[in-house]
Amino acid sequence: MNLSTFDLAPAVEEAFGRIRSAVVSTPLSPVDSLSRETGARVFVKWENRQTTGSFKFRGALAKVRGLIPAEREGGLISASTGNHGLGLAEASRLEGLDLLLCLPRTASVEKVSRLRKAGAEIRFYGTSCEWAEAGARRDGGRLGRTYISPYNDLGVIAGQGTVGLEIFAALPEVEDVLVPVGGGGLIAGVAGFLKTKVSGVRVFGVEPAASAFMKASLRAGRLVAVREGKTLADAVAGGIEPRSVTFDLCRRFVDGMLTVGERALRLAVKRMFEEHGEVVEGAGALPWAAVLKYAPLFRGRTAVLVASGGNIAPALLERIVGV
Numbered sequence: 001m002n003l004s005t006f007d008l009a010p011a012v013e014e015a016f017g018r019i020r021s022a023v024v025s026t027p028l029s030p031v032d033s034l035s036r037e038t039g040a041r042v043f044v045k046w047e048n049r050q051t052t053g054s055f056k057f058r059g060a061l062a063k064v065r066g067l068i069p070a071e072r073e074g075g076l077i078s079a080s081t082g083n084h085g086l087g088l089a090e091a092s093r094l095e096g097l098d099l100l101l102c103l104p105r106t107a108s109v110e111k112v113s114r115l116r117k118a119g120a121e122i123r124f125y126g127t128s129c130e131w132a133e134a135g136a137r138r139d140g141g142r143l144g145r146t147y148i149s150p151y152n153d154l155g156v157i158a159g160q161g162t163v164g165l166e167i168f169a170a171l172p173e174v175e176d177v178l179v180p181v182g183g184g185g186l187i188a189g190v191a192g193f194l195k196t197k198v199s200g201v202r203v204f205g206v207e208p209a210a211s212a213f214m215k216a217s218l219r220a221g222r223l224v225a226v227r228e229g230k231t232l233a234d235a236v237a238g239g240i241e242p243r244s245v246t247f248d249l250c251r252r253f254v255d256g257m258l259t260v261g262e263r264a265l266r267l268a269v270k271r272m273f274e275e276h277g278e279v280v281e282g283a284g285a286l287p288w289a290a291v292l293k294y295a296p297l298f299r300g301r302t303a304v305l306v307a308s309g310g311n312i313a314p315a316l317l318e319r320i321v322g323v
Helices: 008-019 032-038 056-065 069-073 083-095 109-117 129-143 154-160 162-170 185-197 213-220 245-253 262-276 283-293 314-321
Strands: 028-030 041-046 076-079 099-103 121-124 176-180 202-208 256-260 302-307
Touching: 008 056, 008 154, 008 162, 008 185, 028 162, 032 041, 032 283, 041 162, 041 283, 056 083, 056 154, 056 162, 076 083, 076 129, 083 099, 083 109, 099 109, 099 129, 109 121, 121 129, 154 162, 154 185, 154 245, 162 185, 162 302, 176 185, 176 283, 185 202, 185 245, 202 213, 202 283, 213 245, 213 256, 256 262, 256 283, 262 283, 262 314, 283 302
Parallel strands: 041 302, 076 099, 099 121, 176 202, 176 302, 202 256
Antiparallel strands: 028 041
């Protein structure tokens, strides 16, 4: 498939038709405090209120509901310690399919317990997400299970793009959208849809400075490795799969990559909770931190921040917020 000419908008609209009965049409609300501070007209898309607490449910369900009978027959397999695993577990439950998740042995007890409670069978591979993913791909072929990637799949990307479809429906005059970036599935879908609907719209990706893989790769024109540090935005940390379709889509559609530091990220999580009562994980707070850091980019414009998820450990939120 030639990704340089692939039209994502029809795929996103088709995906929305498959999932609209099960997903939450999450709120898009103005944020007066940020509007005053930045000189922009700022809104937040509260995707932390999505089923399973993350946008990932959209892509997982869109992919699963698009499978042909032969692909459903043997069950599903994937690798995820977090939001993708939770979203895929719920999608599998709704569709009556068996799910096997491969996790690294380093996955936290809390995350493993939550995934098991969601209905997934768990298998452990190695000590990294890369090893777990390799094990899942290998076992998928051996066991006759269909492998579902967290982001490197056009069906998943189309499902994630329904976030952009809802933004356009609620705010057709949108001029800028800020999106957290890990593997790039969410921003590829959102940007690919909006670029066909809104003339002149700009879509910016936001990464933690401690794990800015996409920014470095887009600058180099190829996927590169970067030295990675610890980040509160753990849901977007880590590298990008070789030959990922998201990289070419991001090169085509994304207007720029922004980075923010850990202090600003923690403050964003705190403010979202204190000012709006919203529980948002580190990755979901990236756009809030970025619109403040890069305020001159957005002054006088209508900007939407995508709060991608809310699955933050209660003890960690308590430490950040101080309650």
